[in-house]
Amino acid sequence: xxxxxxxxxxxxxxxxxxxxxxxxxxxxxxxxxxxxxxxxxxxxxxxxxxxxxxxxxxxxxxxxxxxxxxxxxxxxxxxxxxxxxxxxxxxxxxxxxxxxxxxxxxxxxxxxxxxxxxxxxxxxxxxxxxxxxxxxxxxxxxxxxxxxxxxxxxxxxxxxxxxxxxxxxxxxxxxxxxxxxxxxxxxxxxxxxxxxxxxxxxxxxxxxxxxxxxxxxxxxxxxxxxxxxxxxxxxxxxxxxxxxxxxxxxxxxxxxxxxxxxxxxxxxxxxxxxxxxxxxxxxxxxxxxxxxxxxxxxxxxxxxxxxxxxxxxxxxxxxxxxxxxxxxxxxxxxxxxxxxxxxxxxxxxxxxxxxxxxxxxxxxxxxxxxxxxxxxxxxxxxxxxxxxxxxxxxxxxxxxxxxxxxxxxxxxxxxxxxxxxxxxxxxxxxxxxxxxxxxxxxxxxxxxxxxxxxxxxxxxxxxxxxxxxxxxxxxxxxxxxxxxxxxxxxxxxxxxxxxxxxxxxxxxxxxxxxxxxxxxxxxxxxxxxxxxxxxxxxxxxxxxxxxxxxxxxxxxxxxxxxxxxxxxxxxxxxxxxxx
Numbered sequence: 124x125x126x127x128x129x130x131x132x133x134x135x136x137x138x139x140x141x142x143x144x145x146x147x148x149x150x151x152x153x154x155x156x157x158x159x160x161x162x163x164x165x166x167x168x169x170x171x172x173x174x175x176x177x178x179x180x181x182x183x184x185x186x187x188x189x190x191x192x193x194x195x196x197x198x199x200x201x202x203x204x205x206x207x208x209x210x211x212x213x214x215x216x217x218x219x220x221x222x223x224x225x226x227x228x229x230x231x232x233x234x235x236x237x238x239x240x241x242x243x244x245x246x247x248x249x250x251x252x253x254x255x256x257x258x259x260x261x262x263x264x265x266x267x268x269x270x271x272x273x274x275x276x277x278x279x280x281x282x283x284x285x286x287x288x289x290x291x292x293x294x295x296x297x298x299x300x301x302x303x304x305x306x307x308x309x310x311x312x313x314x315x316x317x318x319x320x321x322x323x324x325x326x327x328x329x330x331x332x333x334x335x336x337x338x339x340x341x342x343x344x345x346x347x348x349x350x351x352x353x354x355x356x357x358x359x360x361x362x363x364x365x366x367x368x369x370x371x372x373x374x375x376x377x378x379x380x381x382x383x384x385x386x387x388x389x390x391x392x393x394x395x396x397x398x399x400x401x402x403x404x405x406x407x408x409x410x411x412x413x414x415x416x417x418x419x420x421x422x423x424x425x426x427x428x429x430x431x432x433x434x435x436x437x438x439x440x441x442x443x444x445x446x447x448x449x450x451x452x453x454x455x456x457x458x459x460x461x462x463x464x465x466x467x468x469x470x471x472x473x474x475x476x477x478x479x480x481x482x483x484x485x486x487x488x489x490x491x492x493x494x495x496x497x498x499x500x501x502x503x504x505x506x507x508x509x510x511x512x513x514x515x516x517x518x519x520x521x522x523x524x525x526x527x528x529x530x531x532x533x534x535x536x537x538x539x540x541x542x543x544x545x546x547x548x549x550x551x552x553x554x555x556x557x558x559x560x561x562x563x564x565x566x567x568x569x570x571x572x573x574x575x576x577x578x579x580x581x582x583x584x585x586x587x588x589x590x591x592x593x594x595x596x597x598x599x600x601x602x603x604x605x606x607x608x609x610x611x612x613x614x615x616x617x618x619x620x621x622x623x624x625x626x627x628x629x630x631x632x633x634x635x636x637x638x639x640x641x642x643x644x645x646x647x648x649x650x651x652x653x654x655x656x657x658x659x660x661x662x663x664x665x666x667x668x669x670x671x672x673x674x675x676x677x678x679x680x681x682x683x684x685x686x687x688x689x690x691x692x693x694x695x696x697x698x699x700x701x702x
Contacts, residue, residue, distance in 0.1 A: 133288055140277045147273050152266075166248040166255065169209070172200040173245045176216070180234065180241075193220065200244070206251045209244060216240045295323040302330060311338035365440070365466035367411065371459050373398045385431055385440075385466060407431065411442060411464050428473070429466070438470040490534045497527045550678060554589040554702040555597060557622050557629055564601040565620065568609060576615045579605075583621045589702040590629050592679050597699065600672040600683070604633040604695050607668065611637035611693070627701050628681070634694035640685070648685060649673045672697070 179186070179193035186192075197213075197220060204210045219237045298315055305313035311334055315327040356377065359366050365382035369375055375393050383390050386407055393401050402409035410429070429440045443465040448457040501524045504512065512520065565579050572579065590597075608618045612635045619634045640648065644655045651670040676683040676697045683697040 133284070136284070137281070140281060144270075144273060144277055147270055166205070166252040169200060169203055169205070169248040170245060170252075172196045172203065173241050173248070176200070177238070177241055180237065190224065206247050209247055212240045212244050212247070216244070295327070299326065299330065302334070306334055306337065309341070311341050364468065367408075367464040367466075368461065369398055369412070369415070369464070370461040373412065373415065373462075375401065376461070382466065385433060411444075411466075415444065415462055428469070431466075433468075436470075438468060439473040441467040441469050443467065490530065494527055494531050494534065497523070498531070501527065550593040550596065552591055552593055552679065555592045555594045556589055557587045557631070558584045560590075560592075560594065560597055560601060561620055561622065561631070563598050564605055567598075567602050568605045571606065572609050572618070575609055575612065577609050577612050578617050580617050580619045581621070582619070583623045587622055587624065587629055590699040591702045592681075592699045593675075596675040596679065600675050600697060601631060601633070603668040603672050604697075607695075608633050608635035608637075608693075611635055613637060624701070625698060628698040629701060630696055630698045632686070632694055632696040634689065634692060636692040639689075639691055639693050645685060649683070669695075 173196075175196040176193050179189040179196065183189040183193075197217060201213055201217070204213060216237055219233045219240070223233050223237070295315075302313050302315050313334055314331050318324060318327070359368075359377060359379050362379060363381065365385050366377070366379045367375065367382050368377040375396050375398050378386070378388075378390050378393055380390075383393075386393070386405055388401075388405065398408065398412050402412055407429075429442055431438055431440055445463040445465070447460045447463060449460040450457045501520055504520050561581060561584060565581070605618065605620070612618055616636055619632075621632045621634075623630055623632075640655055644653075647653045648655065649669050649672075651667060653670075673683050676699070679699060681697055681699040683695070686694040686696060
């Protein structure tokens with residue numbers, strides 16, 4: 124049975140109840156009306172007729188129309204015979220009245236019989252009125268009782284209907300709402316238990332089928348997730364790097380054997396523990412979790428190497444901290460779910476790098492002596508006292524001198540690189556006038572600029588405060604930037620050098636108007652040995668100048684970079700603190 128049919132039947136039932144109450148009331152009102160009408164029509168009218176006849180007898184001697192009035196009332200009474208015995212008495216009155224009219228005289232005996240019969244007629248009708256009044260009263264009482272009983276029963280039925288019928292509609296909807304909320308909370312074992320053959324029953328069966336399928340999918344998905352988790356746990360346990368996992372509350376969730384060895388703890392002792400509590404007695408863990416933040420970059424690499432005594436020797440480790448973010452279902456913004464700290468053992472690379480640095484420093488130092496001797500010999504060859512050179516010999520001497528200068532620059536850069544890599548950059552920090560710095564650098568590069576017909580445009584130097592810097596290192600950086608700008612500028616062009624205060628720093632900018640850098644090359648310009656291709660497709664330089672410049676500037680507490688959105692050409696800048 125459908126809900127529509129049930130609601131229709133409920134309305135029909137309400138209509139039937141109203142019809143029953145209305146019909147009962149109409150029936151008993153008609154009964155009372157009939158009883159009242161019978162009293163008025165049958166008995167009260169007869170009493171009026173009797174009264175008229177009695178009055179006519181009393182006024183017969185004074186009223187000439189008395190007999191006619193009596194005749195009219197008697198005739199009307201004869202037409203209104205309703206009670207038992209009333210006809211006999213009326214016939215007796217008629218007989219005596221006819222005798223009285225025929226004798227045309229007053230017979231006291233006849234008049235007495237007429238009076239007696241009229242009194243009996245009056246008594247019969249009065250008794251009938253009392254009897255019918257009792258019947259009407261009983262009818263009224265019965266009507267009141269039956270209407271009260273029927274009304275009470277109907278009221279109870281309607282009250283029960285009002286209480287239960289809305290619940291019949293609302294309870295399934297409420298249960299369905301609760302079931303939907305449970306499913307939305309990922310409780311896929313929730314079921315609807317009301318059973319009926321209407322639309323609610325179909326809805327419950329459809330809901331239960333949906334929840335069953337979701338439950339099956341959830342268990343299947345959960346099994347896959349658990350399998351993948353076991354695989355990831357196995358991979359973490361087998362990795363050569365130390366790995367520590369923390370949740371968003373900084374509780375330790377997993378530690379692989381390498382990390383346990385480095386921390387000097389057992390896995391069972393720390394898993395599930397609050398990391399800051401463990402760090403109170405573990406210096407390495409305290410160092411690792413010192414700067415954990417939920418807003419850290421996705422992979423925070425600590426450039427400062429960690430020295431950890433591991434497997435009987437001092438080892439070097441690189442720390443990487445990854446912030447784990449997850450996006451919950453129904454949400455758009457990802458939230459922090461924890462951190463993963465990776466300790467990468469780079470001892471072998473560090474040892475090889477140290478050997479390389481020592482080798483470069485030794486070779487570069489050893490090369491400077493023969494190069495200096497070569498330059499001295501070339502200078503002697505230029506002296507005419509030694510002997511005059513022809514044009515071909517002079518050209519060869521110039522080629523040798525250029526190659527010697529190039530070798531000297533390379534060995535100088537290699538020595539600077541060795542100094543940077545060994546961490547032994549020796550600085551003499553003092554107050555330096557930016558004007559002197561720019562003038563010295565441009566003077567040093569004046570010859571190279573003239574060879575390519577490139578001129579310098581200098582601006583913004585007036586009124587600049589002194590800066591805190593090593594003058595030799597800062598000049599070397601500016602000379603390197605000018606050298607690159609001249610090399611990449613077209614002939615008959617300009618290189619702009621500007622300086623301006625930026626907060627508590629002074630910013631130096633060198634801009635050329637050459638072909639510029641490709642977007643894919645811009646992030647790598649400060650990497651060691653990286654050389655960007657020039658206009659002819661060939662790379663120039665050693666690829667060390669910008670890397671060394673970055674180390675020099677950072678060692679002086681400054682910053683260096685490449686400006687964005689500069690076209691044509693490129694604009695490099697570095698900033699140093701005001702003294």
